[in-house]
Amino acid sequence: MVSIPLQSSASAMSKKSSVQVGLQLRKDGRLALHKTFHIPLVLLFLKKIKSMSSFIDFGIAQKQYHGMNRITQLFNIKYPIIQGGMIWHSGWKLASAVSNNGGLGLIGSASMYPDILRENIQKCKQATDKPFGVNIALLYPNIEEIINIILEEGVKIVFTSAGNPKTYTEILKKEGIKVAHVVASAKFAVKCQDAGVDAVVAEGFEAGGHNGREETTTLCLIPNVRNHINIPLIAAGGIGLGSQMKAAMILGADGVQIGSRFAATVEASSHDNFKNKITELKEGDTQLTLKELAPVRLIKNKFYHDLENLYESGRNVEALKQTLGRARAKLGMFEGDLVEGELEIGQVSALIDEILPVEKVFEKLIREFNEAKVELTL
Amino acid sequence: MVSIPLQSSASAMSKKSSVQVGLQLRKDGRLALHKTFHIPLVLLFLKKIKSMSSFIDFGIAQKQYHGMNRITQLFNIKYPIIQGGMIWHSGWKLASAVSNNGGLGLIGSASMYPDILRENIQKCKQATDKPFGVNIALLYPNIEEIINIILEEGVKIVFTSAGNPKTYTEILKKEGIKVAHVVASAKFAVKCQDAGVDAVVAEGFEAGGHNGREETTTLCLIPNVRNHINIPLIAAGGIGLGSQMKAAMILGADGVQIGSRFAATVEASSHDNFKNKITELKEGDTQLTLKELAPVRLIKNKFYHDLENLYESGRNVEALKQTLGRARAKLGMFEGDLVEGELEIGQVSALIDEILPVEKVFEKLIREFNEAKVELTL
Numbered sequence: 089m090v091s092i093p094l095q096s097s098a099s100a101m102s103k104k105s106s107v108q109v110g111l112q113l114r115k116d117g118r119l120a121l122h123k124t125f126h127i128p129l130v131l132l133f134l135k136k137i138k139s140m141s142s143f144i145d146f147g148i149a150q151k152q153y154h155g156m157n158r159i160t161q162l163f164n165i166k167y168p169i170i171q172g173g174m175i176w177h178s179g180w181k182l183a184s185a186v187s188n189n190g191g192l193g194l195i196g197s198a199s200m201y202p203d204i205l206r207e208n209i210q211k212c213k214q215a216t217d218k219p220f221g222v223n224i225a226l227l228y229p230n231i232e233e234i235i236n237i238i239l240e241e242g243v244k245i246v247f248t249s250a251g252n253p254k255t256y257t258e259i260l261k262k263e264g265i266k267v268a269h270v271v272a273s274a275k276f277a278v279k280c281q282d283a284g285v286d287a288v289v290a291e292g293f294e295a296g297g298h299n300g301r302e303e304t305t306t307l308c309l310i311p312n313v314r315n316h317i318n319i320p321l322i323a324a325g326g327i328g329l330g331s332q333m334k335a336a337m338i339l340g341a342d343g344v345q346i347g348s349r350f351a352a353t354v355e356a357s358s359h360d361n362f363k364n365k366i367t368e369l370k371e372g373d374t375q376l377t378l379k380e381l382a383p384v385r386l387i388k389n390k391f392y393h394d395l396e397n398l399y400e401s402g403r404n405v406e407a408l409k410q411t412l413g414r415a416r417a418k419l420g421m422f423e424g425d426l427v428e429g430e431l432e433i434g435q436v437s438a439l440i441d442e443i444l445p446v447e448k449v450f451e452k453l454i455r456e457f458n459e460a461k462v463e464l465t466l
Numbered sequence: 467m468v469s470i471p472l473q474s475s476a477s478a479m480s481k482k483s484s485v486q487v488g489l490q491l492r493k494d495g496r497l498a499l500h501k502t503f504h505i506p507l508v509l510l511f512l513k514k515i516k517s518m519s520s521f522i523d524f525g526i527a528q529k530q531y532h533g534m535n536r537i538t539q540l541f542n543i544k545y546p547i548i549q550g551g552m553i554w555h556s557g558w559k560l561a562s563a564v565s566n567n568g569g570l571g572l573i574g575s576a577s578m579y580p581d582i583l584r585e586n587i588q589k590c591k592q593a594t595d596k597p598f599g600v601n602i603a604l605l606y607p608n609i610e611e612i613i614n615i616i617l618e619e620g621v622k623i624v625f626t627s628a629g630n631p632k633t634y635t636e637i638l639k640k641e642g643i644k645v646a647h648v649v650a651s652a653k654f655a656v657k658c659q660d661a662g663v664d665a666v667v668a669e670g671f672e673a674g675g676h677n678g679r680e681e682t683t684t685l686c687l688i689p690n691v692r693n694h695i696n697i698p699l700i701a702a703g704g705i706g707l708g709s710q711m712k713a714a715m716i717l718g719a720d721g722v723q724i725g726s727r728f729a730a731t732v733e734a735s736s737h738d739n740f741k742n743k744i745t746e747l748k749e750g751d752t753q754l755t756l757k758e759l760a761p762v763r764l765i766k767n768k769f770y771h772d773l774e775n776l777y778e779s780g781r782n783v784e785a786l787k788q789t790l791g792r793a794r795a796k797l798g799m800f801e802g803d804l805v806e807g808e809l810e811i812g813q814v815s816a817l818i819d820e821i822l823p824v825e826k827v828f829e830k831l832i833r834e835f836n837e838a839k840v841e842l843t844l
């Protein structure tokens with residue numbers, strides 16, 4: 089039990105004379121006031137109690153703050169950190185490593201044939217006893233088969249994207265599955281809430297891969313989504329440092345989804361050529377393109393410039409489709425062809441300069457998150 | 467004087483037995499420890515003192531926190547809030563109102579003929595005894611004349627943009643003028659530091675008006691710039707709420723430059739039609755365009771779509787220039803033609819729903835800034 093009596097006879101309060109206020113932190117973590125006190129000052133004092141946590145969590149109460157967040161409670165995880173279910177990166181090794189380190193790992197089904205997805209789910213279950221999930225792109229042709237595998241394998245968490253959240257949310261929730269849906273606007277976040285999802289992922293313009301048409305950045309998107317929905321909110325896009333995670337939560341997010349930082353890990357299933365390329369990127373080395381088809385953020389390699397050159401002679405969707413061709417993302421990210429492949433990564437790659445094991449990424453994120461603060465009071 | 471003794475016999479510390487630690491906040495704002503205490507616990511206690519500010523600033527010490535920030539010290543202002551020197555918005559009325567409310571008001575010279583600028587500086591000096599500055603776009607043709615007026619009128623703070631910071635920084639600094647330069651990348655921030663500026667403004671993709679080619683968002687830009695320079699850093703782009711201000715400072719900024727939120731004020735010199743339009747904007751209603759000339763974020767009105775239609779038949783810089791014509795920004799923002807005018811505003815406009823006096827903007831920003839926090843410790 090920690091007891092913090094406060095005795096004050098400050099000059100600024102001299103008209104109110106001396107006063108004694110006692111505050112007790114009980115073993116169960118609750119606060120109790122004791123002794124006699126002056127009412128107006130106590131009201132002031134009570135207003136301050138919320139901001140006292142940094143003072144009171146004197147090593148004793150600190151552990152009690154873990155698990156008190158809506159995202160950690162929803163998914164039964166230690167940290168409100170979700171690893172994006174990225175194509176060609178997010179196999180069972182990455183997902184299980186993230187879950188074993190206290191985050192939520194997601195298997196990215198959009199680059200997997202159904203039998204490969206099943207294998208990844210089964211291996212992930214063997215590699216971790218912690219919660220993990222699967223990300224599914226609702227617009228993919230074999231979506232029914234994917235959903236069936238998820239149900240058969242008893243997956244408990246599904247993140248959906250690129251489609252209407254109404255279509256599968258009810259079906260999945262009836263099976264006891266937690267559902268989150270990825271959006272890029274407050275307008276679609278409201279549709280998600282109406283469809284009954286458990287959480288919304290709001291992803292800003294700076295994110296890698298497929299992206300919204302509005303081009304709203306995470307800094308502008310998160311406060312707007314927060315104003316429009318009251319269910320748990322996960323911020324994505326531009327988050328690779330603990331300070332960025334804290335900034336996103338300052339803006340109203342309950343947790344974060346991190347892609348690029350986890351793509352540059354030992355456990356990611358992508359090609360080493362691509363992982364090494366991520367660590368070399370500088371600001372301005374990625375660009376949102378293919379806006380006529382579906383906007384996607386790519387590294388500016390030869391393939392990107394081939395696409396860009398098509399714009400010189402006007403916007404020809406057929407020509408874009410022809411140049412894009414098929415399996416370009418696999419060629420680049422999985423097979424490591426940095427010249428002709430489609431290389432999807434976020435702007436935050438400019439802040440990533442080494443390939444790390446997932447465990448080290450967590451250590452770094454958590455240290456940076458706890459250190460990030462603004463001392464100034466206005 | 468506030469005295470905070472701490473008495474502890476907590477179970478988690480039972481092996482160390484009971485201990486008494488005394489802490490005294492003196493009138494001059496310094497902390498003093500008194501009484502006997504147990505060394506390891508005191509070290510733990512001292513580590514916590516930094517995080518105690520929210521507890522101790524019990525109305526008495528609070529004023530002492532003002533002015534302790536590098537930006538408030540540099541410009542001798544109360545709050546680290548700079549009002550962007552926007553064309554057609556930022557006359558003497560807006561600049562002096564911002565300065566009178568404790569921020570740093572900037573007159574936007576880029577939309578003013580030299581004699582108009584001189585008049586604005588003189589009126590601003592009459593309207594406030596607080597520091598204010600002038601923003602100058604270094605690429606403008608009459609730049610020498612502008613610089614001379616600034617020197618003649620004894621302006622003490624200059625924000626430069628759109629040009630090489632080396633050209634005028636030394637000249638201005640020799641006259642005792644504080645100089646900040648606006649950039650959109652860490653690379654140019656380093657050039658600014660090398661040129662000897664007093665502060666750097668790093669502006670993200672979400673900002674209105676002219677913008678960087680790299681399209682780096684504020685969330686990704688600020689930590690990167692912070693890693694590369696050690697002089698004071700001002701974040702700009704996407705900041706209109708106190709939570710966004712705090713997020714920018716969590717990322718490493720010492721202060722913020724705010725444009726759009728101050729454009730929608732009573733004191734802005736822009737047309738009421740345009741101010742009203744700002745309050746109606748939703749997410750996705752602005753877009754970065756004219757990338758072949760100089761990237762600029764505009765409202766998607768008829769003029770914008772006329773420009774966009776030119777891209778259908780390829781990238782023709784001459785056709786763009788012809789459609790752009792002259793004085794389109796004045797037509798839109800100053801004369802209020804929302805159809806044919808060029809309307810520059812940031813993405814954060816989607817979060818602005820009323821025209822306010824500058825005083826109310828400050829009240830709102832400061833309340834939101836102080837309220838924005840993340841309770842979770844990882």
